[in-house]
Amino acid sequence: MSAVPVELESRGRNVPEATAAADVVATDLGGLRALVDRSTDTDVARALATPHPGLEDFAALLSAPAADRLEDLAQVAHRRTLQRFGPTMRLYAPLYLSNECVSVCTYCGFSAGNDIARRTLTVDEVAAEAAELRRRGLRHVLLVSAEHARLVSKDHLVRCVERLAPLLPSIAVEVQVWDTATYRRLLAAGCEGVTVFQETYDPETYAAVHLKGKKRNYAWRLAAPDRAAEAGMRRLGIGALLGLTSDWRTEAIALTAHARALMRRWWRTEVTVALPRLRPAAGDYQPADPITDAAFAQLLCALRIALPDAGINLSTREPAHLRDALVPLGVTTMSAGSHTEPGGYAADSGAEPQFEIADTRSPAEMGKALRAAGYDPVWKDWQRS
């Protein structure tokens, strides 16, 4: 599939032109953030009524006047989700390949230097994990790894995907970012999705929390979804971690701008967004309490209204009762029965998890809870052709 050809191979300090990354950089985030504080009841009403909301409308939906109308936001978000996606929920599980890492990131349990039990799964072990996930009913799997270019090389990743492709209809990766050529190899091996969280869209915070490793290159990471899409990946997941900066609204605006830009530039590609709230992790990381449950619900509604066609992923970092309550507000994708340590499904691996899971329900329990709430749990929604 050829889209607009762009030169995305160069690993420079600036984002390439004519990319979604460049669109994000060119977005006046400060101006939009200021709009949040200036938004009036009229702006909120307009944002709720327009069939094609813009970033200005998204800003209005994050405002204090919008918080006063949270139930209205929730009703609109719910209606639009139901119309676009139906009462369905796509379920998947992360499959951690390795927690061995050369990068130092202050918020992550896998950060190099943290004294934790570490492991990298062999291809056979990865296949055993996948078989166990299959046995539990899962068909969509996200391969996740810490960053270690030697232990979790591109060749190893390709071998893992090739091995799993006959077992699983849908495979996506959330690993270190690669060049377009490597994404092409992964696609050919049977992987159709790439998830890359920018972590934070604020370059200064980004530099302050990513102390060591290739991940320090903000621009190279920001353009990774463009490279994945250029390679022909069909699903992109993007996100930011709430809790790295003190201003979640700016992160949300940047994420929404990024999603919209990706949809415009790479119009054949599905985009899913996530804004997980950080959880405690090894290395004594304790997130600031960045966003209340009420504000988080408002954010979720605003995302759904501003991005009516985007998938929205809700993490197992959130506790079960809250996940259940947030489902109708726009969530379309959830992980179920997750383990965030390599080797956690087929056997007790002894390796350290990336973060603590708050919603520990099994896939079967998740399915049951969703059905009880009137939702159809969708385990398979992809067919490799």
Added chain:
Amino acid sequence: MIDPLLIAGRELRSRLFLGTGKFPSNAALAATIESTGTAMVTVALRRVDLTATDDILDAIPGDRSVGAEVLLLTNTSGAIDAGEAVRLARLARAAGLPRWIKLEVTPDPRYLLPDAVETLRAAETLVAEGFTVLPYCPADPVLCKRLEEAGCAAVMPLGSWIGSNQGLRSRGALEIIVEQATVPVVVDAGLGAPSHAAEAMEIGADAVLVNTAIGTARDPVAMGRAFRLAVEAGRAGRLAGLAAPGAVAAASSPLTGFLA
């Protein structure tokens, strides 16, 4: 009971086709299939999992053969070009599903608008391979003639954007398609209310396909019944000969009455 519909030699006792996405459960889907009285349901191959214990196909009665009372029309949802659509159709055939394919080539995952060029290409290949092809397509009269010439068993032009519930935004073009067609015309996508379905039948569509409006209704089973009645009413009205607009609105000379 309305007059049956003939597609590719198969007689269908209902002119309401049902899409199967967006239902809250398999049980709701099964009950809705019954309440609509449908004889044709479409299922995305991407959702089919013959290895699962509770698969979407379990909601569909019958033996999945071409002769089944409710005919399974596998669709190629997710295909972004002709090659993918053709491969998905072959996979469906290899899985033992009927050779009836609802061809969907929708490269844009947001509005899910059909790609006219790729749809025609895929239709030509699939017809040559012996599939019975019903293509979801833009409401373009010339394209519909080309699809017909390619050997499609029906054409399925859109009423409006899929899932939009906006009704017959393409009405003018649909009227031309109906006028010119030599294969059945099934209006697919965008029908949000029973009245939209009745309107499609009144302008001469041979059938309609509905999913979102039924699957996401507060009571899908009752909405299925409502659409069934609307389709029957619209079809009966069409056959009975609709009065021409304007023919009965005789003005009572309100502007010149003062002269009397």
